[in-house]
Amino acid sequence: MIDKHGFQWPPVTYHVQHSTGKGLGVFAAHDLDVGDVILRETPPIIITPSAYIREKSYPMAEITKLVRKEFEALPPIQQEEIMSLTYHGTAVEMETMDRLGIIFRTNAYNTGSNIGLFPKIARINHSCRPNASYYWSEKLNKRIVFVSQKTRKGEEIFVSYIPLLMTQEHRQRRLDRYGFQCTCNACAQERSAKAASDERRVTLSQAFNDFEPQLTLTPPKTQKGRQQAHKNAKASLQLLEVVQQEQLVDYYAKAYRIAAFSHARIEDWEPAVIWANKGYELKYIEDPDSWSTQEMHNLTSNFIANWENELQRKSQQQNWR
Numbered sequence: 001m002i003d004k005h006g007f008q009w010p011p012v013t014y015h016v017q018h019s020t021g022k023g024l025g026v027f028a029a030h031d032l033d034v035g036d037v038i039l040r041e042t043p044p045i046i047i048t049p050s051a052y053i054r055e056k057s058y059p060m061a062e063i064t065k066l067v068r069k070e071f072e073a074l075p076p077i078q079q080e081e082i083m084s085l086t087y088h089g090t091a092v093e094m095e096t097m098d099r100l101g102i103i104f105r106t107n108a109y110n111t112g113s114n115i116g117l118f119p120k121i122a123r124i125n126h127s128c129r130p131n132a133s134y135y136w137s138e139k140l141n142k143r144i145v146f147v148s149q150k151t152r153k154g155e156e157i158f159v160s161y162i163p164l165l166m167t168q169e170h171r172q173r174r175l176d177r178y179g180f181q182c183t184c185n186a187c188a189q190e191r192s193a194k195a196a197s198d199e200r201r202v203t204l205s206q207a208f209n210d211f212e213p214q215l216t217l218t219p220p221k222t223q224k225g226r227q228q229a230h231k232n233a234k235a236s237l238q239l240l241e242v243v244q245q246e247q248l249v250d251y252y253a254k255a256y257r258i259a260a261f262s263h264a265r266i267e268d269w270e271p272a273v274i275w276a277n278k279g280y281e282l283k284y285i286e287d288p289d290s291w292s293t294q295e296m297h298n299l300t301s302n303f304i305a306n307w308e309n310e311l312q313r314k315s316q317q318q319n320w321r
């Protein structure tokens, strides 16, 4: 629709066009900044797996039946859009499942406790170093795709289909179910750069796990505990460097949260506030209504209060001298 000022409404943020070696892809229609929303989409098909399905990891025969029922209720134009999506099935799946079931398997996303198909979002290709991310908004009943790295007009938009803290070999194994050999800029690097990237991703995975039990605000009680907490604060800054070197924007908020907690534990309030606030800003972009956004908001306020108290204490001490 063109509004009274001659502008397209809603504004066009992307085009679907050919992507070399990847079929169709989604491309930026103009320069996009971190946090810009590319797409918001309500799933025309959404299924609720039974408890049995969730535990036994997706028995496709049952899913296909649920999907078919929803599909039959859609208007022909939506059915056509869905049937035009790409699909990839194993030899067994091609034998035992119909095309709709395989389309759903190739393109659907987990959506809270359900699984949804988003035909427009399904055109976005994968990268192991993506420039976009997404979340499911229960409130809006939509999946929202937003830019996580500055993207220039005409550049392709990529999300990740898989967790990224793994070696390339491991990632490729996960991607095999989609039927393609990944040639993203992380996978297509020359051998030594790829080895360095693998090492960073494995280090990050290990470090995120190791930090998890130490993310508490209780100050250490012993001398040894205090020494360890100081070491952790230093290590949290190294972790931030590694995640930035690897440009894994989907993991920045997690690293900021670790740096915030680690500095709060040693009562170094200024960096604690800075990292908590950075984490909050990213979490807010990711999903303003999520529990983890609220957590980062509360931590930031709490650390600011502690920092103010500390500054007040210091200025009183100076006045007494």
Ligand SMILES: C[S@@+](CC[C@H](N)C(=O)[O-])C[C@H]1O[C@@H](n2cnc3c(N)ncnc32)[C@H](O)[C@@H]1O
Binding pocket: 021, 022, 023, 024, 025, 085, 086, 087, 088, 106, 107, 122, 123, 124, 125, 126, 127, 178, 179, 180, 181, 182, 183, 184
């Ligand atoms: C969800 S669809 C994405 C849109 C698809 N390119 C299309 O034309 O509709 C997933 C399929 O896109 C292709 N694809 C996605 N990311 C790719 C990548 N990094 N390299 C090669 N092919 C990719 C694969 O064929 C994959 O099965």
